[in-house]
Amino acid sequence: MKIAYDYQTFSVQKYGGISRYFYQLTKHISKTEHTAEIFSPLHINNYINNLPKELVNGRFVDAKYIDRIPKKSRIIGSINRSLSKRNIELFNPDIVHETFYSKHKTYKKSKCTVITVYDMIHELFDYYLPPHHKGWDEKKDAINRADHIICISEHTRKDLIELFDIEEEKTSVVHLAYDNSAIVDNKRLDNQRPFLLYVGWREWYKNFKPFLKSISRSKSIMNDFDIVAFGGGEFTTEELQLISELGFKNGQVRQVSGDDYLLATYYSQARAFIFPSLYEGFGLPPLEAMSYNCPVISSNASCMPEVIGDAAEYFDPSSLDEMLESVExxxxxxxxxxxxxxxGKQQIKKYSWQKCASETLSVYQSII
Known part of the structure; x- marks a missing residue:
């Protein structure tokens, strides 16, 4: 069986969960008797840049050069669409797995097309979005024309079926996996106060501000712990104002950026990892935390109980009191x-990229 992955995610992500997912699928499927190849004529992705050349039909371009091109998205997109269609046609795959949502089919011929749905956040929380983000016609088009849809959790499949009126037989669930290959450098965090760790984007459904509000209600937590927000960009003016208004000391709540090695070190030294999200399609950070022996305190919303199992202290993310009680x-x-x-050590044994690739192959084989 021959599987083609298109260019979409690799032309926009240097790093990121979606591109890492397809990188891992290609890497593991290529070790079987099947053939998997990524078709991304011009890409900026660092993951696939490390794959063997025969697995990537395209070339890496440093993002700093692409950023100099006027109307870069339209121009690069046009080049990638044109070249990848021709190259995929020459490859003649049995399966075309589109890596994101597009109005247009990657491959015109009647081969089986697969799409992965990661979450239904934009549909469920559209009232949070500015007008130009609403609609998501590309997502609907991609889903409706696909021969089969892979969902990354049962909860995501349930939401997809209900919101888009998709037949269950057209869907499958394949869980993702986690990465913990980074070596922990314990010396990098010497002389820090005990801290609670938050990872990733902080706006909207991620529920970061309510988390801060709940913590600020506890004198003991305020006296004994710092809060580290890893990634997600620097604090906004609004966030800094809230931190000050809630009574945190200068530097007690801090934002940190860095590579996977630094993140691994923070996971390994945090007193606990806090995951207050209102909704996730899968939720990788709790599994990452577990892999570094970091206890997880998590929202009980959406797919979290499905993915995390009994390896977390849960709370209702809409209740500040319950959130604080779980932390304390x-x-x-x-x-x-x-x-x-x-x-956590037991829970993460359920997830691996090898298992994800094997189950994805089974889906492919079931539809050709």
């Missing part, structure tokens, strides 16, 4: 910390 009874209990670490 965990971080001040060594026995609960040790229990969550132990449960």
């Amino acid at each position: 009874k965990t971080v001040y209990s060594d026995s609960r910390i040790n229990e969550l670490v132990s449960l």
